[in-house]
Amino acid sequence: MPDPDPGPCDLVIAPEVVGICGTDLHLAVGDYPTGRFPVVPGHEFAGTVVSVGSAVAGFAVGDRVCVDPNVSCGVCEQCRVGAVNLCPDLVPIGVSVDGACAELVRVPAKVTYHLPDGLDFATGALIEPLACVLHAASRVRPMKDQRVLVYGAGSIGLLAVTYATAQGARSVGVVEPSAVRRGAAVEFGADAVHAPGERSGRHDVDLVIEASGHPSAVADALDRLAKRGTLLQMGVVSPEVAIDLFAYDLFDRELSLVGSQSLANAYPDAVEAVARLPRLAERMVTHTFGLEEYGAALEAARSDTARKVHLLPQQ
Ligand SMILES: [Zn+2]
Numbered sequence: 001m002p003d004p005d006p007g008p009c010d011l012v013i014a015p016e017v018v019g020i021c022g023t024d025l026h027l028a029v030g031d032y033p034t035g036r037f038p039v040v041p042g043h044e045f046a047g048t049v050v051s052v053g054s055a056v057a058g059f060a061v062g063d064r065v066c067v068d069p070n071v072s073c074g075v076c077e078q079c080r081v082g083a084v085n086l087c088p089d090l091v092p093i094g095v096s097v098d099g100a101c102a103e104l105v106r107v108p109a110k111v112t113y114h115l116p117d118g119l120d121f122a123t124g125a126l127i128e129p130l131a132c133v134l135h136a137a138s139r140v141r142p143m144k145d146q147r148v149l150v151y152g153a154g155s156i157g158l159l160a161v162t163y164a165t166a167q168g169a170r171s172v173g174v175v176e177p178s179a180v181r182r183g184a185a186v187e188f189g190a191d192a193v194h195a196p197g198e199r200s201g202r203h204d205v206d207l208v209i210e211a212s213g214h215p216s217a218v219a220d221a222l223d224r225l226a227k228r229g230t231l232l233q234m235g236v237v238s239p240e241v242a243i244d245l246f247a248y249d250l251f252d253r254e255l256s257l258v259g260s261q262s263l264a265n266a267y268p269d270a271v272e273a274v275a276r277l278p279r280l281a282e283r284m285v286t287h288t289f290g291l292e293e294y295g296a297a298l299e300a301a302r303s304d305t306a307r308k309v310h311l312l313p314q315q
């Protein structure tokens with residue numbers, strides 16, 4: 001592909017580290033609703049500025065940067081109230097325009113942030129998924145002293161566990177079918193881990209973080225919620241699948257059902273917050289691949305030994 005030139009308000013970045021997530025697995029098989037095909041994937045990334053658009057201020061060639069991949073219109077009703085993730089004209093980099101799994105990527109300067117000093121590129125590429133967790137957390141009460149139960153110990157589930165622990169949750173449990181991933185959850189600070197169907201308690205959880213996207217997990221989660229409990233739905237459930245819901249439970253226990261999609265305007269907070277989660281990349285990144293090994297990287301990302309798979313486009 002030809003090297004991109006920056007438009008007046010753009011930067012061209014040489015991505016150093018690009019994370020692979022579930023979105024990329026869907027894109028690769030062509031079943032992502034907002035995907036444009038063909039597209040260069042890669043939306044979780046950090047790298048080095050190699051050229052700067054004529055109207056850009058505040059960035060120079062050689063700057064170490066990370067990028068919020070969601071470019072919103074900035075003027076619609078959702079954008080005006082900060083719900084930029086719900087912008088009808090949202091342009092996600094690496095989904096509907098070419099992303100960072102390439103030697104070079106063009107991005108608008110307005111979604112680019114300087115990597116804090118001392119933060120490596122691998123950690124920089126974790127800012128995007130962490131921002132998804134921060135946005136989800138902003139949708140519910142603070143987690144301090146709450147009994148939290150996380151469904152799914154993929155990369156988002158693990159970040160949710162480490163975040164809830166750091167926030168001072170009273171307990172953090174995890175429900176996850178894979179024994180390997182349950183082990184990872186313990187390493188990330190979970191107090192208790194369970195295979196699906198093996199957790200006995202009912203009505204004893206204040207906050208469920210649903211990060212598996214499995215409809216049976218959602219149904220199970222509702223039965224765990226204590227009075228005034230909240231189900232936070234951040235896993236992507238199939239739009240084709242319904243679950244049973246007894247509206248009486250909402251009334252009787254005053255339950256809350258809350259959705260969270262992508263990262264809204266949480267990216268700048270995540271740039272700050274990532275430094276407060278020590279050794280995150282070391283604990284999180286299980287596999288790295290070169291640019292030409294994308295197929296193998298996707299394969300690895302599908303395995304349950306993968307926490308986060310990183311692609312290194314400059315190697
Ligand atoms: Zn992602």
Ligand SMILES: [Zn+2]
Pocket residue numbers: 072073074075076077078079084087088089090
């Ligand atoms: Zn908008």
